[in-house]
Amino acid sequence: xxxxxxxxxxxxEDALDEFNKSISKENxxxxxxxxxxxxxxxxxxxxxxxxxxxxxxxxxxxxxxxRVVHATNSSLILDALKALKVNPDMSAIAWDQFDQYxxxxxxxxxxxxxxxxxxxxFSNQPRGYINRIIRKAQAYDKQL
Amino acid sequence: MKFYIAFLVLFSSLYTVAQQNxxxxxxxxxxxxxxxxxxxxxNRVIDIxxxxxxxxxxxxxxxxxxxxxxxxxxxxxxxxxxLLVKVMESRNESLKTIKEIVDRYNYEDFKTNKAxxxxxxxxxxxxxxxxxxxxxxxxxxxxxxxxFDDLYGSVYQAAEFVLxxxxxxxxxxxxxxxxxxxxxxWLISKGKRDAIHLRGFDxxxxxxxxxxxxxxxxxxxxxxxELENLKKFAKDNQGKEDEILKEIAKQQLEQLRGxxxxxxxxxxxxVLGEIQRIKDSVGGAATGVLATVDSEINTIxxxxxxxxxxxxxxKSYYTGVISGADALNVSQLISTIxxxxxxxxxxxxxxxxxxxxxxxxxxxxxxxxxxxxxVFANKLKSEYSEGFNAVKTTITAKLNMFLYGPDVDFAAxxxxxxxxxxxxNELPSFTELDLADTGVRxxxxxxxxxxxxxxxxxxxxxxxxxxxxxxxxTHLEGSVGVIFADPLANTAVQTxxxxxxxxxxxxxxxxxxxxxxxxxxxxxxxxWGIGLHVSAPDFDGDDIPELxxxxxxxxxxxxVQTGAAINVFTGDPYWFFGIRLPVPTxxxxxxxxxxx
Numbered sequence: 001x002x003x004x005x006x007x008x009x010x011x012x013e014d015a016l017d018e019f020n021k022s023i024s025k026e027n028x029x030x031x032x033x034x035x036x037x038x039x040x041x042x043x044x045x046x047x048x049x050x051x052x053x054x055x056x057x058x059x060x061x062x063x064x065x066x067r068v069v070h071a072t073n074s075s076l077i078l079d080a081l082k083a084l085k086v087n088p089d090m091s092a093i094a095w096d097q098f099d100q101y102x103x104x105x106x107x108x109x110x111x112x113x114x115x116x117x118x119x120x121x122f123s124n125q126p127r128g129y130i131n132r133i134i135r136k137a138q139a140y141d142k143q144l
Numbered sequence: 145m146k147f148y149i150a151f152l153v154l155f156s157s158l159y160t161v162a163q164q165n166x167x168x169x170x171x172x173x174x175x176x177x178x179x180x181x182x183x184x185x186x187n188r189v190i191d192i193x194x195x196x197x198x199x200x201x202x203x204x205x206x207x208x209x210x211x212x213x214x215x216x217x218x219x220x221x222x223x224x225x226x227l228l229v230k231v232m233e234s235r236n237e238s239l240k241t242i243k244e245i246v247d248r249y250n251y252e253d254f255k256t257n258k259a260x261x262x263x264x265x266x267x268x269x270x271x272x273x274x275x276x277x278x279x280x281x282x283x284x285x286x287x288x289x290x291x292f293d294d295l296y297g298s299v300y301q302a303a304e305f306v307l308x309x310x311x312x313x314x315x316x317x318x319x320x321x322x323x324x325x326x327x328x329x330w331l332i333s334k335g336k337r338d339a340i341h342l343r344g345f346d347x348x349x350x351x352x353x354x355x356x357x358x359x360x361x362x363x364x365x366x367x368x369x370e371l372e373n374l375k376k377f378a379k380d381n382q383g384k385e386d387e388i389l390k391e392i393a394k395q396q397l398e399q400l401r402g403x404x405x406x407x408x409x410x411x412x413x414x415v416l417g418e419i420q421r422i423k424d425s426v427g428g429a430a431t432g433v434l435a436t437v438d439s440e441i442n443t444i445x446x447x448x449x450x451x452x453x454x455x456x457x458x459k460s461y462y463t464g465v466i467s468g469a470d471a472l473n474v475s476q477l478i479s480t481i482x483x484x485x486x487x488x489x490x491x492x493x494x495x496x497x498x499x500x501x502x503x504x505x506x507x508x509x510x511x512x513x514x515x516x517x518x519v520f521a522n523k524l525k526s527e528y529s530e531g532f533n534a535v536k537t538t539i540t541a542k543l544n545m546f547l548y549g550p551d552v553d554f555a556a557x558x559x560x561x562x563x564x565x566x567x568x569n570e571l572p573s574f575t576e577l578d579l580a581d582t583g584v585r586x587x588x589x590x591x592x593x594x595x596x597x598x599x600x601x602x603x604x605x606x607x608x609x610x611x612x613x614x615x616x617x618t619h620l621e622g623s624v625g626v627i628f629a630d631p632l633a634n635t636a637v638q639t640x641x642x643x644x645x646x647x648x649x650x651x652x653x654x655x656x657x658x659x660x661x662x663x664x665x666x667x668x669x670x671x672w673g674i675g676l677h678v679s680a681p682d683f684d685g686d687d688i689p690e691l692x693x694x695x696x697x698x699x700x701x702x703x704v705q706t707g708a709a710i711n712v713f714t715g716d717p718y719w720f721f722g723i724r725l726p727v728p729t730x731x732x733x734x735x736x737x738x739x740x
Contacts, residue, residue, distance in 0.1 A: 029254055029255055029257075030255060032251060032261055033251070061246055061247060062246055062295040065251075127293055128289065128291060128292070131290075135272055138269060140269075141265055142269050
C-alpha cells in the first residue's frame with residue numbers, strides 16, 4: 001500500500017520541502033516516480049485522489065511508477081510549479097486562475113509539467129484523465 | 145495489467161480493417177469444426193463437403209479505396225485513413241514494446257542504478273511519445289481515449305473508433321463516384337471453370353446438389369464400368385507384368401540420356417582444350433583475370449564430371465532393371481526415380497550457375513586472347529542450358545500440373561451479366577456457400593473467388609482467393625485398379641506377378657486431418673489409408689477369374705499399395721502391390737474412380 005503524500009496546507013516551508021522531496025529535484029533517481037499532483041480540496045479533488053490512489057495500488061503494472069501528491073493548498077507551492085518547464089504542446093496554464101485545475105502530472109526524470117486537467121472536466125472521465133496525464137508525462141519526460 | 149492483457153487478446157482478434165482483406169472465409173466442416181481461413185496461404189485446403197461462410201468487410205473496402213485513391217475521395221481523407229490503418233497495423237507490436245519497458249520498472253533498483261533508470265526513462269519516453277503522436281492524426285482520438293480504461297491501449301481503441309467513423313465518410317463519396325463491387329466464384333475442375341451461385345451476389349442458377357460420398361462402401365457405376373475395362377486389361381497383359389514395370393524404368397532412362405548428350409560433352413572438351421592452350425601460351429602460369437577464368441573452368445570441370453558420373457551410375461541402375469540382371473525391387477525403383485528428379489534439379493542448376501559465372505567473367509575481361517574461349521564457353525552454355533532446361537521444364541511442369549493442376553488465371557475469370565454490380569451499402573454483410581451446391585466435383589478441384597471494386601475510372605481494388613477441395617475428414621473411399629499379385633502357393637502363373645483387377649475400400653483421414661488441411665502435396669502424394677481388398681486373379685489360368693479377399697495398406701495417395709489376400713476358392717494366400725508414379729506417363733495401380 002502506497003499512501004498519497006499530503007502537503008501541509010498551512011506551513012509553506014513544509015509544503016515546499018515535501019513537494020521538492022517528492023519530485024527529487026536534484027537527484028531524480030532518488031525518487032523515480034511520475035508525480036500526479038492533486039490540487040486543492042473539495043469533492044473533485046477527493047475524487048482525483050481516490051481514483052489515482054486506487055490505480056497506483058492496483059496490481060496494474062502500468063501505474064507502478066506513479067505516486068499521488070495532494071497539495072491541499074496549492075498556492076503554497078505555486079512558485080515552485082511555475083519554475084517547472086512546461087510541455088509546449090499543452091495550452092497555456094492560467095496561473096492567475098489556478099484553482100480551476102484539479103490535477104497535473106510531473107514527469108519522472110526531467111520534472112516537466114506535462115499535463116493539467118480542469119476541475120470542470122475531470123469528473124466526466126476520471127480514469128481517462130489520469131491515464132492521459134500519465135501518458136503525457138511519460139511522452140514528454142525529456143529535456144525541454 | 146489484467147486490463148492490458150484482456151484488451152490485447154480482444155483487440156488482436158477483433159479488427160480486420162488493418163488486415164486489408166475485404167473477404168473473410170470461414171469453413172464449417174461436417175464434423176462441426178469451424179476453421180478460420182483468413183491467412184492468405186495460396187494453396188489452402190478445405191473439405192470437399194464443407195460449408196463456407198463468407199463475410200464481406202465494407203470497412204476494408206473503404207480502406208482500400210483510400211489506399212488506392214484515384215480521385216474518388218478527397219486526398220486529406222485518404223491520407224488520414226491510410227495513416228490510421230497503418231497505426232492499427234502497428235498496434236500489437238507497439239503495445240508489446242511498451243509492456244516490455246513498463247515491466248522493467250523497479251523503484252528500489254532505480255534508486256541506485258542510474259544507468260538502468262536513465263535507459264528506462266529514455267525507452268519509455270520514445271515509445272509513449274510515438275503512441276501520443278497518434279492523437280495528432282485526428283483531434284477526436286485524444287478525447288475518445290478518455291472513455292477507455294487501458295492506459296496505453298485506449299489510444300488504439302480511440303483510433304479504431306475514429307477510423308471507423310472516417311471510413312463511413314468514404315461511403316458518400318463512393319456513391320457519388322459510382323463505385324460498385326462484384327463478387328463471384330468459380331469451380332475449376334480439370335482445366336474447366338464453371339461459375340458458381342453466391343447468394344446475394346448474382347442470379348446464376350444453383351447447381352444440382354451433389355455431396356461427395358463420405359462413407360463409400362460399394363463401387364460407383366463408373367467404377368463398375370472401369371472394373372470391366374480393367375479385367376480386360378489384366379487378361380490382355382497376363383505374362384507381361386515384368387515388362388510393364390521395366391517400361392517405367394525405360395522411360396526414366398530415356399530422360400537421363402536426353403540430358404548428357406555427346407554435343408554437350410564435346411563442347412566441354414573444347415572449353416578445356418582452349419583454356420589449356422591459353423595457359424600454355426603464357427608459360428603455364430595463369431595470373432590476374434586468366435587465373436580467375438582458369439579457376440572457374442576447373443570448378444565447372446569438377447562439377448561436370450561429378451554430374452556425369454552420377455548420371456551414369458543412375459543410368460546403369462535402370463539398364464540393370466531393364467535387362468533383368470538385377471532382381472526387380474519395386475520400392476527401390478520408385479525411390480530412385482524420385483531421387484533422380486531432385487538430383488537433376490539441384491545439381492543441374494548449380495552447374496548452370498557456374499557456367500554462367502565463367503561466361504560473364506570471360507566476357508567482362510575483354511581480352512583478345514580469350515575470344516575463342518568466349519565462343520566455346522557460350523557454346524557450352526547453350527548446349528547445357530538446352531539439355532538442362534528441357535529436363536527441368538518437363539519435370540517441373542509435370543510435377544506442378546500433377547500436384548496443383550493448372551494455375552488459376554484470375555485475369556481470365558470474367559464476371560457474367562448475371563453477377564450483380566452492387567454499391568457498397570447494398571453489399572450483403574455475408575453469404576454462405578454449401579459446397580454441395582457447387583455440383584459435381586472431385587478431389588483436387590479448386591474453388592476460385594474474385595472480388596472487384598470498380599469506379600468509372602476502372603478497377604480500384606481486386607481480391608482473389610482459391611481453395612483446393614479434398615476429403616479432409618475421416619472417410620471411406622472405394623477405388624478400382626490393377627495390382628501385381630504374387631501367389632505364395634504353386635499355381636499356373638509362369639511369371640512372378642500376375643495382373644489382376646481389384647476393388648479397395650480404404651479408411652482415410654483417421655489420424656492425419658491436420659496434415660490434410662495444411663497441404664495440397666500431402667493430399668496428392670502422401671496420404672494413406674487402410675482397408676479391405678477384393679481382387680480377381682486368375683492363378684489357375686483357366687480364363688475364369690477367381691475371387692480374392694484381404695487387407696490392403698495404401699501409401700503416398702495410393703501410389704504404393706500393398707497387402708495380402710486369400711483366394712477364397714482355393715484357400716491359397718497371395719501378396720500384392722500396386723504402383724503409380726507421379727511423373728512418368730505410365731500409371732498402374734489405382735485408376736481413376738471418378739472422384740480423383
